[in-house]
Amino acid sequence: MKNYQGYLIDLDGTVYLGKERIPYAREFINALNEKGLPHLFVTNNSSKRPDQVAKKLRDMDIPAETDQVFTTSMATATFLSKKKPDASVYAIGEVGLLDALSDHQLELVDEDADFVVIGIDRDxxxxxxxxxxxxxxxxxxxxxxxxxxxxxxxxxxxxGNGSLTSVLEVATGQKPTFIGKPQAIIMEQALEKLGLPKEETLMVGDNYPTDISAGMNAGLDTLLVLTGVTKREDLKHVEKQPTYVMNHLKEWLDQMK
Amino acid sequence: MKNYQGYLIDLDGTVYLGKERIPYAREFINALNEKGLPHLFVTNNSSKRPDQVAKKLRDMDIPAETDQVFTTSMATATFLSKKKPDASVYAIGEVGLLDALSDHQLELVDEDADFVVIGIDRDxxxxxxxxxxxxxxxxxxxxxxxxxxxxxxxxxxxxGNGSLTSVLEVATGQKPTFIGKPQAIIMEQALEKLGLPKEETLMVGDNYPTDISAGMNAGLDTLLVLTGVTKREDLKHVEKQPTYVMNHLKEWLDQMK
Known part of the structure; x- marks a missing residue:
C-alpha cells in the first residue's frame, strides 16, 4: 500500500448517507488530521455553499473547514472565469451555484449571456x-x-441535474460541457487547490461511475469503499478496477497504521 | 389525383402560423364544407381544449366546430381508457390534457397511479x-x-413536451409511449372518429417528421404543403416522399375543382 500525501474524498455514500454518518468516517478524517495529511471533500452537490457543507460535517462530529470543501459549483465558476474573466452567465441553480458564480466576479444576466450554466434547481x-x-x-x-x-x-x-440538463440538451440540440465527477475538470482543480501531484493523491469514494471514474480520468489512484452505491458484484461488469476496494474505511485505517 | 372522401388536417404551419391565418386555408376549408367532405383538425398541441381550438379557428374566419378538433390530449385519454377504464393517472400538463383525462372518467391522483402522463406544462x-x-x-x-x-x-x-418528457426518461431510465404525430396511435383514433377508411382519407400538413410521417405510419396518402416547417430541399434527405407536395393549398383547391 502506497503512502499517499493527500486525499480527495467524496461525501454522500463515503462520509455520510443522507443525514447519517458512515461508520469509521470520523476516525478516518481524524487520522488524516493527526498525520497532517491534506484532504479535500469533493462533491457533485451544486446546491450548497462550502460553508454549509462544512457545517453539516461538523454537526456530525466530522472535522471540516470551509476551505476543505470543493463543490462542483466552485469548479464550474473557476472553469468559466478561466475561459473568460468577467463573463456573463445565465444560471439555473440554487444558492451554492449562484454564490460561487458571484464569488468569481461572473455577471448574472437574463439575456445575451456568454454562458448558460445549469445545476440542480428545486425551484x-x-x-x-x-x-x-x-x-x-x-x-x-x-x-x-x-x-x-x-x-x-x-x-x-x-x-438529478443530469435529468434537468436534458431539457436544454433536447430542446437546443447542443451537448453541454459537464464539470463534476466523473469529469477530470473538477478533479484537476481539486488537485490544484490541494497543492499535490496526482501521483501522491488518493481519490476515495463509493460510486464507481462518478467518484472512481473521476479519479481514473484524472490519473489518480482510487479507493472504492462499499458503503454506498457500488457493490462488489458491480465490479464484475467494469473493465478497469479501482486501485483498492474495501468494505469500509476501517480497513484503510488499519493499513495506515 | 385521387378523390378523397375525408381529410385529416394539421393546424400550425398548415392552417395558421401562430396568430396569422395561412393564405388559402379558409378557402380550402370552405371548399370541404361545400362538397360535404368530412374533416378533422389533428393537433399535437395538448394544452388547449377542443372548444378553445375551434374558437381560435373561427376567430380567424375559418369554419370549425368543437367536434372537428382532435388533440393529442384527447387521443391520450382515449388510449388510456381503452387500456384500463377508470385508470388512475398522475398528470403533468395544462387544461387541455387535464380536462381530456377527466372527460374520459380517468381519476387524477398524486400517488399509486396506473399511468404517468406528461404533456406540455408551462407551470x-x-x-x-x-x-x-x-x-x-x-x-x-x-x-x-x-x-x-x-x-x-x-x-x-x-x-416542447419532448424536452420536458426527457427529464422523466433520463431520471427513470424508462422510455415513454408517445401518442401524438408521428405515431400512428393518434391517426388511427382520428380516422375512427372521422368514420372513413384510411384509403379514402388524405393527411394534410406542413411538417414532414410529424404530420407526413404520421400519415405514412397510419397508411394514409399525404399532402405536404410548403407553408410551414418543411422546405422542398428537406425532401432530398428523406427516403419516402409524400404523395403530393404543393407550395400552398390553392394548388390543391385548383385540382379539386
Missing amino acids: VTYEKLAKGCLNINDGAGFISTNADVTIPTERGFLP | VTYEKLAKGCLNINDGAGFISTNADVTIPTERGFLP
Whole structure:
C-alpha cells in the first residue's frame, strides 16, 4: 500500500448517507488530521455553499473547514472565469451555484449571456428553462455542473441535474460541457487547490461511475469503499478496477497504521 | 389525383402560423364544407381544449366546430381508457390534457397511479417532475402526449413536451409511449372518429417528421404543403416522399375543382 500525501474524498455514500454518518468516517478524517495529511471533500452537490457543507460535517462530529470543501459549483465558476474573466452567465441553480458564480466576479444576466450554466434547481420553472434555451440558441456556451441523473432521497430517486440538463440538451440540440465527477475538470482543480501531484493523491469514494471514474480520468489512484452505491458484484461488469476496494474505511485505517 | 372522401388536417404551419391565418386555408376549408367532405383538425398541441381550438379557428374566419378538433390530449385519454377504464393517472400538463383525462372518467391522483402522463406544462415544477419519477419507479405506465422537442414562439424556440418528457426518461431510465404525430396511435383514433377508411382519407400538413410521417405510419396518402416547417430541399434527405407536395393549398383547391 502506497503512502499517499493527500486525499480527495467524496461525501454522500463515503462520509455520510443522507443525514447519517458512515461508520469509521470520523476516525478516518481524524487520522488524516493527526498525520497532517491534506484532504479535500469533493462533491457533485451544486446546491450548497462550502460553508454549509462544512457545517453539516461538523454537526456530525466530522472535522471540516470551509476551505476543505470543493463543490462542483466552485469548479464550474473557476472553469468559466478561466475561459473568460468577467463573463456573463445565465444560471439555473440554487444558492451554492449562484454564490460561487458571484464569488468569481461572473455577471448574472437574463439575456445575451456568454454562458448558460445549469445545476440542480428545486425551484426550476418553465420560464427558467425557456431562457436557458434562448440563450444557448443565441450562441451562449452550455455548461452543466454535473450529469447525475437522480438524487437519492428518503422519498426515492428524484430527478438529478443530469435529468434537468436534458431539457436544454433536447430542446437546443447542443451537448453541454459537464464539470463534476466523473469529469477530470473538477478533479484537476481539486488537485490544484490541494497543492499535490496526482501521483501522491488518493481519490476515495463509493460510486464507481462518478467518484472512481473521476479519479481514473484524472490519473489518480482510487479507493472504492462499499458503503454506498457500488457493490462488489458491480465490479464484475467494469473493465478497469479501482486501485483498492474495501468494505469500509476501517480497513484503510488499519493499513495506515 | 385521387378523390378523397375525408381529410385529416394539421393546424400550425398548415392552417395558421401562430396568430396569422395561412393564405388559402379558409378557402380550402370552405371548399370541404361545400362538397360535404368530412374533416378533422389533428393537433399535437395538448394544452388547449377542443372548444378553445375551434374558437381560435373561427376567430380567424375559418369554419370549425368543437367536434372537428382532435388533440393529442384527447387521443391520450382515449388510449388510456381503452387500456384500463377508470385508470388512475398522475398528470403533468395544462387544461387541455387535464380536462381530456377527466372527460374520459380517468381519476387524477398524486400517488399509486396506473399511468404517468406528461404533456406540455408551462407551470411545470420540480415537485411535479419528482412525483412523475416516483410514480414511474413504483410501476406506473409512462405516456407522453407528443415528442415535439421545441415550440416555435415569437421569442424563439422554447422547450416542447419532448424536452420536458426527457427529464422523466433520463431520471427513470424508462422510455415513454408517445401518442401524438408521428405515431400512428393518434391517426388511427382520428380516422375512427372521422368514420372513413384510411384509403379514402388524405393527411394534410406542413411538417414532414410529424404530420407526413404520421400519415405514412397510419397508411394514409399525404399532402405536404410548403407553408410551414418543411422546405422542398428537406425532401432530398428523406427516403419516402409524400404523395403530393404543393407550395400552398390553392394548388390543391385548383385540382379539386
